[in-house]
Amino acid sequence: MPKVPRTPALFLFALALFLPIKAFSAASATLWTDQNIPPLVLARLSQAQDLALDLRYDEAEAMIRAVTPKAPEHPLCGVFLVATLLSRIQESFKTGTKVVPPSFFKEADRLVESIGKQRAEFPDSPYPRVYLGAAYGMRGLAKLYSGDYLASYWDGKKGAALLKEAVAKDPTLYNAYMGLGQFEYYCGTLAGVLQFILALPGDPDKGLAMLKTCGEKAGYAAWPCRAYRIRLMTGERHDFVGVEPELLALSVRYPDNYDFALAVFRALDAGINTPALRRAAGGIVQHMEHGWLPPAFVHMDKDALRLSLAQASLAAGDAAGAAAYLDVLLARPEPWHSRAEALLKSK
Numbered sequence: 001m002p003k004v005p006r007t008p009a010l011f012l013f014a015l016a017l018f019l020p021i022k023a024f025s026a027a028s029a030t031l032w033t034d035q036n037i038p039p040l041v042l043a044r045l046s047q048a049q050d051l052a053l054d055l056r057y058d059e060a061e062a063m064i065r066a067v068t069p070k071a072p073e074h075p076l077c078g079v080f081l082v083a084t085l086l087s088r089i090q091e092s093f094k095t096g097t098k099v100v101p102p103s104f105f106k107e108a109d110r111l112v113e114s115i116g117k118q119r120a121e122f123p124d125s126p127y128p129r130v131y132l133g134a135a136y137g138m139r140g141l142a143k144l145y146s147g148d149y150l151a152s153y154w155d156g157k158k159g160a161a162l163l164k165e166a167v168a169k170d171p172t173l174y175n176a177y178m179g180l181g182q183f184e185y186y187c188g189t190l191a192g193v194l195q196f197i198l199a200l201p202g203d204p205d206k207g208l209a210m211l212k213t214c215g216e217k218a219g220y221a222a223w224p225c226r227a228y229r230i231r232l233m234t235g236e237r238h239d240f241v242g243v244e245p246e247l248l249a250l251s252v253r254y255p256d257n258y259d260f261a262l263a264v265f266r267a268l269d270a271g272i273n274t275p276a277l278r279r280a281a282g283g284i285v286q287h288m289e290h291g292w293l294p295p296a297f298v299h300m301d302k303d304a305l306r307l308s309l310a311q312a313s314l315a316a317g318d319a320a321g322a323a324a325y326l327d328v329l330l331a332r333p334e335p336w337h338s339r340a341e342a343l344l345k346s347k
Helices: 014-018 039-053 057-070 075-094 102-121 127-145 149-169 174-188 192-198 204-217 222-236 244-253 258-269 275-289 302-315 319-330 336-346
Strands: none
Touching: 039 057, 039 075, 039 222, 057 075, 075 102, 075 127, 102 127, 127 149, 127 174, 149 174, 174 204, 174 222, 204 222, 222 244, 222 258, 244 258, 244 275, 258 275, 258 302, 275 302, 302 319, 302 336, 319 336
16 A cells, blocks of 8 residues: 555634634643633543644644633633644645645644743643643744754653653653654654764663553543554554554544555555454445545555455455455456456465
């Protein structure tokens, strides 16, 4: 299957898109934590995050902006907004639009400034560190995309340090493990000389373990963390051992995210040929037949996927399952007719 760049690795149309985010204009005397955000707001933010993970960024942004006035000073509203904006930028880079709009930095700078005041007001609390670490990390990544490498480096270092301080104060802050796991993983993939010069030691396996812990124990960060780790495992590392349960869950929860659709077929091609994976792959083909159209750069062709499914079904001894796809291919124009015939003859 074609390799698609990952999308490390968080997330009412109409007027809602233009509602201003007023949350971050002034410091507050209230310490904001994961415990005192209104449940309805957190539920909406989590729904928006799911929309973003399903690549529905405009809907996600609109939902965040619509709910923010219900908790205008809570940093999580800004964190979810900036995460959604950054994810949309990352996706646009794959299509050749390699620009970070100034509006992103306006939101990110305002978020950093506001949470910085919270940290100054409550120096002993881990929560401002978690939120500020996330804000620095996201802004640093955007600066990297903009070519501002030195500023990106310093933001990344600050963000990781703050997250480490937060977890040192409270090891049960598993939502922070996503940023820490990402940082640990990517520092560990740097060349040894670069790790030394930049003072960025890391360990990919340790990073993946932290991401796994986040996916298992975190709250709002659990699903994005699972998504991020599975993309790394199946896309970058081509390691499919043990990924099936999470991959299946992700492909069902985010049916319009081509990363997980591709990963299902990569797993089949790699020999993880289970009935559940074949059913999931069949569902993806059916989703395309019903109108889902992945981006052109993904190069997902229904007939190629049918052939892959037929091969997997035959390899598993499921001749009836293979026939359902081969019959379609035999009725298709070349080269699919000949490829289906060749597969039948080989068996």
